[in-house]
Amino acid sequence: DGGITQSPKYLFRKEGQNVTLSCEQNLNHDAMYWYRQDPGQGLRLIYYSQIVNDFQKGDIAEGYSVSREKKESFPLTVTSAQKNPTAFYLCASSTGLASETQYFGPGTRLLVL
Amino acid sequence: GENVEQHPSTLSVQEGDSAVIKCTYSDSASNYFPWYKQELGKRPQLIIDIRSNVGEKKDQRIAVTLNKTAKHFSLHITETQPEDSAVYFCAARFYNNNDMRFGAGTRLTVKP
Numbered sequence: 607d608g609g610i611t612q613s614p615k616y617l618f619r620k621e622g623q624n625v626t627l628s629c630e631q632n633l634n635h636d637a638m639y640w641y642r643q644d645p646g647q648g649l650r651l652i653y654y655s656q657i658v659n660d661f662q663k664g665d666i667a668e669g670y671s672v673s674r675e676k677k678e679s680f681p682l683t684v685t686s687a688q689k690n691p692t693a694f695y696l697c698a699s700s701t702g703l704a705s706e707t708q709y710f711g712p713g714t715r716l717l718v719l
Numbered sequence: 720g721e722n723v724e725q726h727p728s729t730l731s732v733q734e735g736d737s738a739v740i741k742c743t744y745s746d747s748a749s750n751y752f753p754w755y756k757q758e759l760g761k762r763p764q765l766i767i768d769i770r771s772n773v774g775e776k777k778d779q780r781i782a783v784t785l786n787k788t789a790k791h792f793s794l795h796i797t798e799t800q801p802e803d804s805a806v807y808f809c810a811a812r813f814y815n816n817n818d819m820r821f822g823a824g825t826r827l828t829v830k831p
Binding site: 641646647648649650651696706707708709710711712713715 | 723725728751753755760761762763764765768770808812818819820821822823824
């Protein structure tokens with residue numbers, strides 16, 4: 607489970623503020639994903655990227671943005687348009703989009719002040 | 720749309736007993752079914768998986784069974800221990816778009 611890291615562990619957002627969550631992997635994986643986890647619910651896909659400079663919306667992309675300028679990095683920005691951002695955010699990677707196994711980072715818990 | 724349903728949402732067993740968690744999926748073309756264990760505040764960890772060409776897979780105290788006709792798969796944990804206490808998620812990969820869908824999770828508590 608090593609090789610994919612997220613920072614920070616906790617993040618506080620003020621109203622109207624954009625915040626960026628970091629996700630880095632040194633596994634040489636092509637595909638990367640962002641999930642949101644709310645209490646009592648499963649993981650919901652926000653965005654995913656199959657390759658550098660390409661990304662696609664998941665089920666709940668509204669209020670979020672991503673970039674994939676480098677293979678090893680897939681940062682997620684929670685914009686002020688996301689009205690209910692409090693959640694546990696998990697980043698994952700896999701060797702390819704068609705690859706079966708996804709490896710998860712340790713997560714970032716986002717709280718609103 | 721494609722989805723995965725997981726039951727029960729909570730499960731409490733006595734140490735040494737067995738625990739069974741069940742999931743159903745909607746897309747008959749799904750071909751890969753992983754199970755993840757997530758301890759409080761930590762990342763999900765893959766514990767076992769099964770592919771659509773196999774009916775059962777076992778790894779020590781953990782087993783997964785797949786019924787393709789009924790479109791359901793189950794996680795079986797035998798001789799449960801307190802350290803098995805966690806939230807367990809099932810998932811299914813939908814063949815057409817490689818989308819991975821997760822169940823809502825089952826909180827398993829093993830009482831010593």
